[in-house]
Amino acid sequence: MPRVRFAPSPTGFLHIGSARTFIFNWLYARHHRGTMILRIDDTDLDRNTQESLTSIFEGLRWLDLGWDEEHRQSERIELHRRSALAIFEKGWAYRDFTPAEPAVEDKSRSEGAWLCNPGMRDLPRDESDRRAASGEPFVLRFRVPRAQSRTVSFEDAVYGTQNKSADDIEDFALLRSNGLPTYHMASCADDADMGISHIIRGQDHLTNTFKHVLIFEALGVPAPVFGHLPLLIAPDGSKLSKRRHGPVVSVTTYRDAGFLAHAYVNFLCLLGWSPKDDREQMSRQELMEAFSLEGVNRSNAVVNFTEEDPIDPKALWLNAQHLRAMPDEALAAGLLPYLEEANYLVDRQKLLAITPLIRERIRTFREAVPVADFFFLDQLAPYSSSELIPQKGDKAMALTALRHARPLLEAADFEAEALEAVLRDGATQAGLKTGQFFQPVRVAVCGRKNAPPLFETLGVLGRDTCLRRIDEAIGKLEEN
């Protein structure tokens, strides 16, 4: 049974790239009936924020996938320290008493790779012990097996065999001078302790993995299977960042835009992974069954957004597909919060009647607000009387149509099929083409030209509302 983990650090909101990493881990776990672990990697106390933690949980809850275990890295520091010390005792690490350097702004200026501080690496143990005992601060560094023609290797489930000469790996830190573990140490110690079998994470960790392989070796435990994921990037090829790309990078943006969580999950899955059989719209179950690390790509995927529109058009299309596949009840339930937020007075039965009329006209839950407004508003939004005038017609024609339709509607059975018969008949009698006859009625009743099918709409609206709105429209035409 595989054990996988998603390990975000709470230093920002839930990024869509992180969300995708979570999803892939979840899919892998569920596909293999394994365990999904959420581990908050919060060892950098200075940069952690509660807001970030809240945002991460908010985002993950919205995704509606869930997890089996939850851990907080900050509560496991003793394990990390013990592990680091064990590595030290085995001689795989050394104390580095070099004072911390101020952060360097311009990295490009540095020439040649920094590998180690030779004086510190070779410091005799007794001197090292003496200086440590005297309270001199130090970083604990990994003693990378250098100058032995040693190659560090691992098999990546996505990128294949990876090799790197140990001579190109720097003596990275395990413990900071404040005694807290670094990411590398904490992560590996926890992965080993938690029995993580597969590490599925962003490709930005691909080269870090050589260090991790070394740590696992020093710890005396077998390394897990690694599977690195291509990154999500902006249309210009740069990486997604909050500062430069704004709301595109936050999963809450999609929730607020009225996305169905599973549709968004579906979209994210298609970025960097493919079922290889041309399927695109997939349910959670189908994704679960189809997912494999072999299906993951190796090149970064562009999230296709623009300055004006933060939403990828394909995500929108996919969401529309999912919406169309939903049962009326479920779609109505999804719509409800957005309609209520717009202060519409929503009656359950009425909403259920409206749902099939708008489902093919909306791509997100939120789009129902402008599309279905006239069903809920007592007073139509103001519209120009010129809207009432049909194609190739004039004001007189609009009046003819409305005056003709009114008594018919007054007498008709208010049900779509009957209304259609009556109004088609009415068009003939009025000597108008159906389109010319229907448009003034539609605009009178809906307040705009583009609306759901007329007869069903009239049926849902009811006789009183329709007659009143037609009277208002006739008034509009007569007064100017």
Next chain:
RNA sequence: GGCGCUAUCGUCUAAGGGUUAGGACGGAGCCCUCUCAAGGCUCAAAUAGGGGUUCGAAUCCCCUUAGCGCUACCA
């Protein structure tokens, strides 16, 4: 700078030695039609460049170019 990874239509991708290089989004057009949608059909649109290997390369190898990542006492 060093090391690593990547490169198929505008975007997401399929094809992994032999295909007219396939699908989807988006775009254009046509059909359907009471409007708008939805749906159906059609069209435009790609193997980064250069060398090899091979009867044959998008596919394997090398070089170049470009992008990305790592190179912190961040994760």
